[in-house]
Amino acid sequence: MSEKRGGQHYGCVGVGVGPANLSLASLLHGDTTVPNLFLDRKTSFSWHDGQQMPDTTLQVSMLKDLVSLADPTNRFSFLAYLHAQGKMYHFINAQFDAMPRQEFRNYLTWAAEQNENVVFGERVLSVDFDTTFVVRTDRRTLTADNLSIGVGTAPWYPDVARDLPGDDHFHVSDFVTKASDLAGRRVCVVGGGQSGAEAFLDLISRPVAERPRRVTWVTRRRNYFPMDDSPFTNDFYTPSYSDYFARLSSETRGQLNEAHVLTSDGISEATLRQIYQRVYVQRFLEEGPDLVALHPHSEVVRVGRGATGDWCVDLRNSDHGGRVTSLETDVVVWATGFRPAAMKFLEPIAHRLERERDELSIDDSFAVRWDGPTDRNIFVHNAAPHQRGLADRNLSLIAWRSRRIADRMRKVRSDEPLGSFMEWSAKEDRSPLLPGALR
Template sequence: MQYSLTDAPMDIVGIGIGPANLSLAALLKRHPQIRSRFFDRRAEFQWHAGLMLPNASLQVPFLKDLVSLVDPTNDLSFLQFLAVQKRLLCFINASFPQVLRREFNQYYRWACEQLSTLRFGSEVQAVDVDGDMIVVQGDGWRHTTRHLVLGTGQQPSVPDCAKPWLGETMLHASQYLIHNNPIEGKRVVVVGGGQTGAEVFQHLIADSDGMPASVTWVTRRSNFAPLDESSFTNELYTPGYTNYFYDLPEARRTMLLSEQKLASDGVSAALLGAIYRRVYELRYVAGLPGDLQMRPARELVGVTRRGDCWVLTLQHTQRDMQEVLEADIVVLCTGYAYGMPKCLAPIAGRIDRQGDGFVVNPDYSIRWDGPRGSRIYVQNAAKDQRGIADPNLGLVPWRCAQIINSVAERALYDIDEPAPFIHWDTQAVAVQNGAQGMEFMS
């Protein structure tokens, strides 16, 4: 096939335009001397369209937008979007406890319109090396670039027993609104006790007309537990903590990730309250037919088909017992995991791996045997090395600022950490405060 070399060589090519690379593109708008292009296979920006439920809200404050954390006067901030749309005062008056995800999607789409460096409908099919440059190829096009930034997001995780059956009525939550199954009179099972499971459960029981015959919400967790959003827990979402975490031994990091599960994967307390009240209302006030069950401490371990229905085997995690459940529709809210993008296949042998992941340097570049001075940076691919903040929106602009500083080889952004409230690292206390710090501790 003949490829056309579309443009002059770039300094940065970004693969994927989700919030992570969109933040990078937004910050780079102020630095046109760094030539960049971003590609996404989708025809247009859509933020997790299959889960854009009407009432779903952001799990971070809106100040954690594309730019504000490192560049609060940037004209691609959420506040600027509100002002340009002439809704700033109404937004203030509305006093949303959390911004609707649909509104943040509007904001992201508006930001896309302001950026000339984005190319939608352009899947990157292969990445290779040509001389001292990286080559990125799509269908009939090719770009050369000094550096690459992977922002390809995470892929749906599905329990092994459900994988052979995936389709319209045995679906991962990412497909929930895409399949849009009729639910009236159906037996629906929701698997997964995190935020997505809660949002889907709430959606299934929201409309009193056309209720399912039954909705059963199953989770491996020992209860339907809230997200810990307290101030000290939110310190886990700071540059200081993520840098501290990065320097810990691997076994400690693994232990901490499991200990911190509810700081990242819990359900927002407001949503849990709303679900509880709705179940109460349906059961005691509206008296609507329909069986609503919540079953914690159950793991989905088997799926078979009997006639038109699914037969699910659930292992009780606290008793040595199994339950069998029939369902017409099963929604697997079983999370996401990072996987190496397929387009890296031509250079996969040149990339150092650690388990399933990359070996990530402090500037978010990965270790690989590429041309001298050419780096591959990763977004949302280093949870095991950077902690629970990595796949979250909270530190995205800070991570992008690190990447920009690294590419520019000078500090275009001041990302020095503020003095921490929590001194995670004993060494930092001893070095920074010297004898005074030791005196205070004794």
């Protein structure tokens, strides 16, 4: 793709164009005080296309688009998209309980295409610093006062799945292409989150002629647990909680992320209902051969080839002294999650950046703490759940986070939304009780 803007120096260069950086690109669009350019290695915009199964939906409110929660009048809002497409009334009348994932992807694609500062087909190879950032791509060299890194996540496999040969096992991120032709085969889906649930539902819902012979669903969790999407829980996904969380000790933050994992990584109740109803119909109404096997509380501890070349998957259930049972399958789908993507391009300056555990250490503006000048910053999106909580990797805060980042570059501070109804922090004790009094 050719350069869309003249000149090689920018106020901000973005690495990666997923929803996170696209949100910042949308907020900065038209702002001549921060000339900006956002680069993505992909040839065109896509959003989890390998998991765009029919009937999948967005797991957050439709208001959590690229910009609305920070700048509701912005031209890149979801409403502006519906309006531009002439389908506002149709969308209202469709009465979706949750937005189709495909529609959100189409909205994001529209926003990327409308923004001349967003460029595809250009990979960032390295970043160095010499009074400004020097960004080398596979096409050119640019300089920038600030960088915004939004490289998202990469598929994650458990140790037992690493280095396994063959293409009859794959990560769920490739589901649409690799799971298209599984008629008559035995398939084992590993992973009890939303992605595993969607893969399982898709497989057991196929027309009879396209359906696998057996579909097994395995999870380490004690059950197929729902995502907690209730009002008070959703306070964890607000700006004020994000700021509160960031000030807690590292140990407490780690404990909270573990304790609250189902607020983000559980399964939508609608998906669970669909699965249960599908299993009911299959077992009691269609009375076909046993299609489904469900193994909660089972950890995959070994995977190897059986005598006939199929997969032998060993499962351990800790309720029974760690007893191991084996199941045979033709195909394994690893729905075992994602982890923040590596940022190898930062290697030339990596020694100058502070870290916290395995994350880059960030301040309140999501700028990496480093030994460089304070007006030259590297902002990171979606890469610091240990510091900002589970919301960091979710769509909930992308508009707010982008505005914080934009504010820092513009040297302004926008108004923050009102705080929570709840008192998250212990207030300073203003009237200490007498020693020995009950607390």
